[in-house]
Amino acid sequence: MSLLPINPDLIDLATIYAQLSLLAFGGGNSILPEMQRQIVDVHHWMTAREFVSLYAIAQAAPGPNMLVATLIGWQVAGLSGALVATFAISWPSSLLTIAVSSVWFRFREARWRRLVQTGIVPVTVGLVMAGAALLTQTTASSWGLLGLTLVATIVFLRTKLHPLIVLAIATALGASGLLS
Amino acid sequence: MLEKSPPPLRELFMGFLSVGMFGFGGVLPWTRRMIVEQRQWLSPVEFNDMLALCQFLPGPNVINLSGALGYRWYGWAGAITCFTGLMFAPMVIIIGLGMLYARIGGHPSVQHAFAGLSAAASAMVIATALKIAAPLLKRPFALVMVAVTFVAVAVLRLPMLYVVLACAPLSILLLARMEK
Numbered sequence: 001m002s003l004l005p006i007n008p009d010l011i012d013l014a015t016i017y018a019q020l021s022l023l024a025f026g027g028g029n030s031i032l033p034e035m036q037r038q039i040v041d042v043h044h045w046m047t048a049r050e051f052v053s054l055y056a057i058a059q060a061a062p063g064p065n066m067l068v069a070t071l072i073g074w075q076v077a078g079l080s081g082a083l084v085a086t087f088a089i090s091w092p093s094s095l096l097t098i099a100v101s102s103v104w105f106r107f108r109e110a111r112w113r114r115l116v117q118t119g120i121v122p123v124t125v126g127l128v129m130a131g132a133a134l135l136t137q138t139t140a141s142s143w144g145l146l147g148l149t150l151v152a153t154i155v156f157l158r159t160k161l162h163p164l165i166v167l168a169i170a171t172a173l174g175a176s177g178l179l180s
Numbered sequence: 181m182l183e184k185s186p187p188p189l190r191e192l193f194m195g196f197l198s199v200g201m202f203g204f205g206g207v208l209p210w211t212r213r214m215i216v217e218q219r220q221w222l223s224p225v226e227f228n229d230m231l232a233l234c235q236f237l238p239g240p241n242v243i244n245l246s247g248a249l250g251y252r253w254y255g256w257a258g259a260i261t262c263f264t265g266l267m268f269a270p271m272v273i274i275i276g277l278g279m280l281y282a283r284i285g286g287h288p289s290v291q292h293a294f295a296g297l298s299a300a301a302s303a304m305v306i307a308t309a310l311k312i313a314a315p316l317l318k319r320p321f322a323l324v325m326v327a328v329t330f331v332a333v334a335v336l337r338l339p340m341l342y343v344v345l346a347c348a349p350l351s352i353l354l355l356a357r358m359e360k
Contacts, residue, residue, distance in 0.1 A: 023340055024238045025348070029308055033333045034340035041337070053285070053294050056301035057277050062204045063270025066240040070271050071278050082275055086267060093239020094247035098259065101248045104233045115359075117236055119352030122322040123344060125313045126329025132305040133334045139298040148296060152303030157310060164204050167300050174296015175289060 009077045010084050012043060017069055017088035024093065026124030028065045032131030035068070045076045048138045055135070060167050066090070144179030186253035187221055189261050195219055196246055196265030203270075207242045221249075242266070321358060325351040 016038045020031045032055070040048050054075060058068035066089050073085025107113050140146035148170055155166055173179060187195075195214050203210040208231075216227050234244040246266045250258030284290050316322040325347060332343045 019341065021239050023344055024240065025344070026312070027235075027241050029305055031340065032305065037337060037339070052298045052301070053281065054278070056294065056298040057281060058274060059301045059304060060297065061270065061274045061277055062202060063200050063274070064203070064207050064240050064242050064266070066243065067270050067274045071274050074275050074278050075282075079275070082271065086271060090240060090243045090247075090263065090267070093237060094244050094259070094263070097234055097237050097239070097244040097248045098251045100237060101230070101233055101252065104229075108229065108232065113236065115356050116352055119355040120348050121312070122316060122319075122325035122351050123329050123347045125309060125316060126326040126347070127333060127340070127343075128305065128309040128312065129326065129330050130334035132302065132309045133330070135298075135302040135305055139295070139302045141295065145295055145299045148299040149303045149306070152300045153306045153310075156303055156307035162204075163304060166303075167297055170300030170303075171293050171297040174299065175293035177289070177292045179299075180292055180295055 007077055007080070009045075010080060013073050013076060013081055013085045014088045016043075017073075017085050018092045020069075021089050021092040022096070024089075025120055026128070028068075029131055030124050030127040033127060033134055035072075036131075036134055039072055039076075045072075048134075050075075052135055052138045056167075060164065142180050145174075148173060148179055187219065189254060189258065191219070192250060192253075192258065193261050193265040195221075196262050197269060199242075200266045201269040207266075211242050211245065215249075319358075321354045322351070325354065 016035075020035060023034065024031045036048065036051055039045050040051050046054075051072075054071045055068050058065060058071055061067060067086075069085040069089040070082045074082035077084070136146075136149055140149055152166055152170055155161060156163065195218075199207055199210045199214050212227060212231075215221050216224050222230065230245060230248060231241070234241045234248065237244060243263065243266065246262035247259045250260070250262030252258070254261070285294070313326065316326065329343060329347050332338045332347070333340065
């Protein structure tokens with residue numbers, strides 16, 4: 001047990017996720033690379049493979065996709081870690097939203113608002129692509145698994161099959177051991 | 181404009197609880213259905229307006245929306261009620277899944293299953309990236325910004341804060357220039 005009254009990991013979790021909350025332009029997927037960098041490379045709380053597994057669990061579970069923060073917080077520092085990470089990812093941006101919502105009607109038609117919103121899209125796309133590349137780098141540990149990722153990508157893009165069904169089939173294929 | 185009387189706090193909690201419990205594969209469609217169609221708290225136009233604000237600002241969109249909607253009717257009590265309703269069930273479920281993973285995750289056949297699930301989770305992010313990238317194909321400068329952001333984050337592994345502070349204003353300025 002540490003002599004500090006507060007587990008230092010909790011402070012790190014709060015700092016990391018509060019920053020990610022305010023950087024998450026275009027929703028949750030844009031902060032995936034930075035989350036992995038902080039959790040795996042900077043703080044060494046888990047391996048890239050463990051990080052990806054937790055991310056996959058969060059995708060398969062109900063609720064906002066930001067719940068990966070809850071799961072990582074739980075893994076790092078138990079229940080208090082889960083709560084700290086969840087609040088830190090949620091409240092900085094929510095407070096900002098509440099603060100801006102009262103004046104939103106004044107500039108929702110403004111040209112600069114549209115410029116900012118459209119202008120930031122390429123950055124968001126670059127971030128999500130980076131997240132996709134980093135995830136795939138870890139998950140494509142065999143030709144079979146790389147093939148599964150490619151086929152599943154096509155299924156997600158070309159069919160209206162529910163994502164959960166695709167995840168379930170992929171889990172079963174993985175469990176068969178034929179792909180690894 | 182005539183304001184409808186706000187729904188009771190208990191109903192706000194129950195509404196967001198249902199979204200959190202059943203919102204598989206992204207909560208936005210479920211949130212919209214609950215707020216606009218089932219409970220008719222907001223008209224489609226009001227909902228889109230509020231969503232536009234949450235998408236304009238950083239952070240998890242639906243979490244921001246729950247906070248802003250609750251605050252609008254009941255101040256802080258409303259914001260906390262909606263947030264708790266939305267997050268309670270998914271947090272319990274995801275921590276349960278995390279505990280299960282911690283217990284059986286080391287088993288070889290479970291690891292194989294996770295390899296399959298994770299490969300499909302990668303595919304989900306790749307598909308998302310390609311979907312949001314498609315509208316940019318007609319804008320060469322936007323594609324350059326996508327590439328710059330991707331290389332900075334995925335290849336150079338630079339901290340996201342610096343990448344966003346550098347790339348976002350540049351991307352917005354480029355767009356403003358092009359439109360003149």
